[in-house]
Amino acid sequence: MAPSDVPRPAKPPVVFDRDAEWEALVAFACDTRPGPGLGVVSGRLRQGKSFLLEALTGALDGFCFGAHQAARAESLHRLDDELALYTGESPAGHRAGWADTVDALLALGGRQPVLVVLDDFPELVRQSPELPSVIHNAYRRLRETGPNVRTRLLVCGSSLPVMHRLFSAASPLHELADLELTVGPLDFRRAAGFWGIDDPGLALLVHAVVGGSPAYRRYAGDRAPDGPGDFDAWVCATLLDPRSPLFLESHHLLQEETDHWDRALTHSVLSAIVSGCSTQGDIAERVGASLTDVSHCLSLLHANGLLRSEPDAFRPNLVRLRITEPLLAFEHAAVRHHGSALPRQDAAAVWHRARPVFETAVAEPHFAEICRTWATEFAGPAVFGGRPTAASHGALPGPAGREGPAAEAEVVVRGRADGRPEALLSVGAARWNEVMDLRHLEDLRHLVALLAGRGEDVARVRIACYSGAGFTPGLRAAEADGQVVLVGLDRLYREDQDP
Structure with a gap:
């Protein structure tokens, strides 16, 4: 879209980094060109997408609706109530379908652009499969007949397979999108700044455990290790404490990302990968599953951004599998085999046994990955x-x-x-x-x-x-x-x- 002459809000201090993402979002939201705008924000869970969009909505006095797991009728009713609260008008009554609701949302922007955010869009699509077609029809109609509409609609989602299906080049919505933004993890340098860690060795160890996902600092009680000598105690107090949100995060992450598929097999496949298995045949033999099931599991992990395949630098036909979420690698390499002992034994004793495995199976390959990232970026x-x-x-x-x-x-x-x-x-x-x-x-x-x-x-x-x-x-x-x-x-x- 064309540049805007509307004053653009500065990024709030509570938003760490994300300068490029903020500038792209503000440029989209403040564009004054006539006609409705459509933007797409995607990325894996725990990357701060909702936090970023809530800050943007607050800075621009926009409207944000976050979907919940609910029936279609409940979501429509809740959206109507929140929209009435935003506009200060009486509720329009219970709308039977999305067509009227989408029209009401797109009518918010008149002479000046108005930002509207639909967060967790894949959940709304799951409830109402017709929603993408409703949005497409409304945009095609308004872009031909409603030039004075300046609503800037942002749809956001963490289900990468659904977002790809809805906004890939073959999708009708793709041709309508003015912005397609991916919010990824913080790189290792920015992650060190986010956690407030100055010591590079400690920063790398922490990154080897929790990566660059911003949400995990809050899950750790907003506590970072005080220094290199505090790393072991920090691991015990955050990742090995059953009362900590990080303790079961890898299980929750797989449950949410893989849509309740065979999680037992998924955990076993990840354990096989961190142990050194790199081909489907090796993994199938290791976990005692069929090639078909293993192939499906790997495809699911790939589609959700949790796994990637890397060709060998000298033999391109040789492919290595790498887990992209450090927390999953940490869990399946260093903790999984000791997890049952944690409720009964002291976390420090369990970690003492797991620490050597962490060094060789997690920290060592993660250091090499950081070096490769440094070389290219x-x-x-x-x-x-x-x-x-x-x-x-x-x-x-x-x-x-x-x-x-x-x-x-x-x-x-x-x-x-x-x-x-x-x-x-x-x-x-x-x-x-x-x-x-x-x-x-x-x-x-x-x-x-x-x-x-x-x-x-x-x-x-x-x-x-x-x-x-x-x-x-x-x-x-x-x-x-x-x-x-x-x-x-x-x-x-x-x-x-x-x-």
């Missing part, structure tokens, strides 16, 4: 000699009959260099709890030699070492000679992009 072109566009794990197969890869790198960076969009820019090893030395540099040089033997162009490759524990003087000297790029925790969390 924070490292400037000077770091790798080109513009990074992708970073992934890469492994070369070993000789026939020998288990395990011949060589691998946790952070393989590709990007645009000298006009080549997929140039290999860097190969790197990531170690969370290990001080890295010249041995790691030699291992990576061996990998580069193997890649060259396979026909990969390695002329521009820069070797990188990523460590959460530091580097030996010898490796620091190699960095000074330009032989290796070193990335520690301070550099990961530093604001400037280049050293």
Whole structure:
């Protein structure tokens, strides 16, 4: 939509970050162009979508209706009552269908734009499958005959499969949408600021547990660890305390996200993934389920944004599965097998047994994931000699009959260099709890030699070492000679992009 000359409200102090999202929403809501506007806000649960839209509605004196699980008639009646309270008029009486209600909502905006929000839109569609068609018909009619209507309707939802179906390119509503905004988790740097954590090692540990979902700070009683020495006590008091909202959050999350499908199998599949299974066959064998059921479960997790598939950096046909919600990985790797003991045993004793598994199965791979994110989103072109566009794990197969890869790198960076969009820019090893030395540099040089033997162009490759524990003087000297790029925790969390 065209830019607006209506004064735009500043983002309230209670809204952390989300500057780009706020600007996009305000630009949509304040646009004065004649005709109704339609915007779509989507994203997984717990990302602060409703909080953001409530702040926007309050700043613009708009109307916001949040759907509940209810029968169709109850939702219509409640919306009518709230609309009457907003307009100061007497209730219009119980409307039998959505057509009149949508017309009443769209009539709110006249000479000036008025913001209207329908939150948890998928729930309304579940109750009233005809609602998308009603909205589509109303918009087509008003855009042809009602140019003085300036209502800006935002529909918001967390059910990603439903939102995709309703607003994909093949949907009639897609062509009417003026704004399509996704609200995702805070990245690892912003998450550290949100939790008020200055120590980068502690920030990474907390992110490995709760990720960048803003709601989890409230679920933790608005308490962050006081320092690195408080992390274990914080875990025990928040995630391992049956009285804490975070204790059963992973179960609630799967229940809400996967729409009550076979949750027992879903938990087992997630446990298999964090244990190292990456193919459907491996997972099916591990959990004792059919390939059909496992495939359906994986598709459901993918569709809801809880799982993603990543091709290997050197063998694209090899796909690794990664859980996108850290809390689910934490639960299924470190806590699930000890959960039954928590109501009977001291949380500190349970965590003492689970902590080693957390370090190897959660913190270590999460550190590597953070390093890949840094490489693509924070490292400037000077770091790798080109513009990074992708970073992934890469492994070369070993000789026939020998288990395990011949060589691998946790952070393989590709990007645009000298006009080549997929140039290999860097190969790197990531170690969370290990001080890295010249041995790691030699291992990576061996990998580069193997890649060259396979026909990969390695002329521009820069070797990188990523460590959460530091580097030996010898490796620091190699960095000074330009032989290796070193990335520690301070550099990961530093604001400037280049050293």
